[in-house]
Amino acid sequence: MELSRLPGFLLRRGVKAVAVVLAIVVCNFLLIHAAPGDPASVIAGQSGAADERFLAQLREQFGLDKPFHVQLWIYLKGVLTLDLGFSHRQQQPVWKLISERLPATLLLTGAAFAFAVTAGITLGTLAARRVGRWADSIITILALTFYATPLFWVGLMLVLFFSVWLEWLPSFGMASVGVELSGLEAVLDVGKHLILPAATLGLFYLAVYARLTRATMLEVADQDFVKTARAKGVPEGQVVRRHVLRNALLPVITFAGIQAGQLIGGSILVETVFAWPGIGRLAFDALLARDYAVLLGVFFCTSVMVVLFNLVTDLLYAVVDPRVEVEG
Amino acid sequence: MAVSRRGFMATAATAPVLMRASEALAQGVAPRRGGTLQMMLTPEPPVLQIGVNQQGPTLAAAPKMFQGLLTFSSTLEPMPLLARSWTISPDGKEYVFNLQQGVKWHDGQPFTAEDVVFSIMKFHMELAPRARAIFQLIETCEARDPHTVRIVLKQPFQPFLLMFDATAAAMVPKHLFDGRDYRTAPAVQRPVGTGPFKFTEWQRGNFIRLDRNEEYWKPGQPYLDTIIYRIIPDSQSRRLAVESGQVLLSQASDIEPFDIPALRQRQNLEVNTNGWEYFSPLSWIELNHRVKPLDDARVRRAMSMAIDRNFIVNRLWFGVGKPATNPVASTTRFHDSSARLAAFNVAEANRILDQAGYPRNAQGVRFTLKHMALPYGEIWTRLSEYLRQAMRNVGIAFDMESTDAGSWARRVGNWEYETTINFVYQFGDPTLGVERTYVSTNIQRVTFTNTGGYANPQVDALFQRARASAAAAERQAAFSEVQKLLVEEVPQIWLMELAFPTIHDRRVRNVITTGLGVHTSFDDVFIAG
Secondary structure, eight states, X not given: OOGGGHHHHHHHHHHHHHHHHHHHHHHHHHHHHHSSOOHHHHHHHHHSOOOHHHHHHHHHHHTTTSOHHHHHHHHHHHHHTTOOOEETTTTEEHHHHHHHHHHHHHXXXXXXXXXXXXXXXXXXXXXXXXXXXXXXXXXXXXXXXXHHSOHXXXXXXXXXXXXXXXXXXXXXXXXXXXXXXXXXXXXXXXXXXXXXXXXXXXXHHHHHHHHHHHHHHHHHHTSHHHHHHHHTTOOHHHIIIIIIIHHHHHHHHHHHHHHHHTTTXXXXXXXXXXXXXXXXXXXXXXXXXXXXXXXXXXXXXHHHHHHHHHXXXXXXXXXXXXXXXXXX | OTTOOOXXXXXXXXXXHHHHHHHHSOSSOOOOOOOEEEEEOSSOOSOOOBTTBOOHHHHHHGGGTOOOSEEEOTTOOEEESSEEEEEEOTTSOEEEEXXXXXXXXXXXXXXXXXXXXXXXXXXXXXXOXXXXXXXXXXXXXXXXXXXXXXXEESSOOGGGGGGGSHHHHOXXXXXXXXXXXXXXXXXGTSOOOSSSEEEEEEETTTEEEEEEOTTOSSTTOOOXXXXXXXXXXXXXXXXXXXXXXXXXXXXXXXXXXXXXXXXXXXXXXXXXXXXXXXXXXXXXXXXXXXXTTTTOHHHHHHHHHTOOHHHIIIIISTTOSEEOOSSSOTTSTTOOTTOOOOOOOHHHHHHHHHHTTOOOOTTSOSXXXXXXXXXXXXXXXXXXXXXXXXXXXXXXXXXEEOOOHHHHHHHHHTTOOSEEEEEEOOTTSHHHHTHHHHOGXXXXXXXXXXXXXXXOHHHHHHHHHHHHOOOHHHHHHHHHHHHHHHHHHOSSEEEEEOOOOEEEETTEESOOOSTTTTSSOOTTOEXXX
16 A cells, blocks of 8 residues: 555545544434434323423433424434534533443453454464364354354343353443442453453353454465465464465455444444443344434444444455455 | 321321331341342433433433332322421421431431431422422422421312332432532432442443442331342343343343243242322323314224224233223322223224214225324334234224434424324322323423313313312312213323333342332342342
8 A cells, every 4th residue: 555645545434434433423413303202202101190381391301302404404404513412301512421331342342353353363274274073163153153143042041150150240230230340350340240241241242253264264275375475485383374364364354344344333232231331232122212312323323334344344344355445 | 098088197007008018018028138230221311310200211220219208009009218207287388307317328417307308499399390290389498407397388289299219309418409500410320319329430332330328217227238230221132131141130121021920930039010099001093182183082982993002912012001991090080990992993983983973985985194103112002013913993084204312302292193192190199190191281391291281171171170179079079070971082192001020030039018119219129139
């Protein structure tokens, strides 16, 4: 990659990204408002008693009494100034609600991501090198099982095994509440809470990476340059690392880019099963409560993440494989 | 006793009630100071400021921080709380409350009669539809001195005292709300009350922490140091949390009914279904009378007879709750046990429908109705599935629709449904919690009004008579008559008097001591060693 072309590339992609995100915001806004029910009727339904004045007060406060296009315009203006609005239901600014919950999600999905990528690539490589033998069979079967099993079920089974039977790990939450812990103890405490949800979330992607790595490695291993390397006497370990794996990584990176883009929003199920206080659940609760501002805010963050990681993925291609050139 | 009118000095009459309540308190075990009580709160409420939010979870958690003037025994007798005594004039129009001395808000300011006047006349009047409907009857409300509040009603209103529980009209600090927008005032985020526990921390989606109020006005209380509400969204995870002892108490709909039998087996847990007498939720099939043939009383009667309520209670709710017998729950005042729905009888139901002129077609179906399941958890879906089966037995096809909570509330509020399931709190008195579903003056496009559109001048007149009368006997007569009338008319098909289990570790004591159950201050709850 020629560094001189990078600023131009980033600028062109940046402009496109803003346009894409804005289009997504508008689509989200339309979709959300198309769902029947509004926050006021949800609150009335949950309060056990209501009257016309109550509903009118809520709708006025939430800005729902304004014409639709005015609501959209107000929201777009807010987004353009990076103001995600105010959740009238929770009486808090949306950015505050999201930023409170973001670290928990990033910790969970980051841990799951790291676990899935490292373990997946390692297992995939191992399977490719032992193709047709028992290690390959075991890895393939495991990968297929993780790939096909629903996440929430894996989660519940892990809880049954590790929390209920063995009583090794806590079954829910992000940290022990109501006990005072010092620095290292607190870190270990979070770590203990993290293992089960991160494993649950990571297993599916682990399976994907393992299968992908195995398949592409086998494909690359048959190619002429690998034969050449072997013929000129390069040690097997080096052949695998430098020639096979490096060339086999491109599709894995593509997929990792997709997974990274979902880091924010893709863990609703796991967050629900393990009572993990993350952003996926914030979005889900907001959906049920028709808390439009929060929901749009989460969607906004998610779409920004996706666009951002696509960009990073494209750049990474060029790093891993110098033949790939960046183009706007 | 439950319906007697209070005389001049009601204090004397409350003494036996207090005795009864203290008998319910842990016998023989001396309360132990200290400890953290971990509970759950489902679903997570948006804010904990009672009044600004009136959802179930808020009503359970907020009374730890906020208190009403009164609370109520399991037979719905008033018991003193922030009001240590009260008097009612013989004409039933003047109420005088004498307040506790030395009560302080969590921020150190004294609690006075001015706070009471503000809470009633401004705060709840502005925010809470239920309180507004009743407090509109107030002509004057004044602070006679810092510890006396005098309220004069425009007309006698016998259930008036029931409005002074914390869940109906909690006392809020005037100095933090007056002159501000009540919904956006800073105190909404950091609640300040007079209760035994102070708000400390809320990590959204994770937990709410309340700590002991050292300045609490009851000497020696509360016993607990800390109350923690964990937020656990998945019902199976909640069950595991109870089973593994990670939380010590579950309440309301934390635990799905089908998990209760397994929890009953555990020696260390106590399952208690008392403590819902004040709310007495009653569930029913909500019928939209604008949809034919639901306007035909014979059809509604036949549908009611096609349902085996014992099956619902025993097989779906595993014995938690009671079959409904009429529109007034048996724990609500003025329930008349002689007014009973016709018994379960499929053959008779079929005969009524044949006679009423709804013949079966070739597929054995008389008519088809849409049915919207209640989106509040798995158990309600199971109920609707049972009902579809029961209706099929009498040739009525239920066409199932599924929704989420938002769409459900909107569609019921807009009358855009044919049949659905609903359950409604009765708040101790039929005038407060039953009347609203059946009188034609309350047909509104709002949930929990008479959304079904039932109209019957006789029913209207009887509810009005009971509402306007100050004499308990006269009210009982009117309510008995209306119950007898309604079990013939079956405007809504009552299914069950719901009860929610409070499941707790046996070491936790004094959990349910009043008719409000877990919706109380927990100042006397302790964890035995």
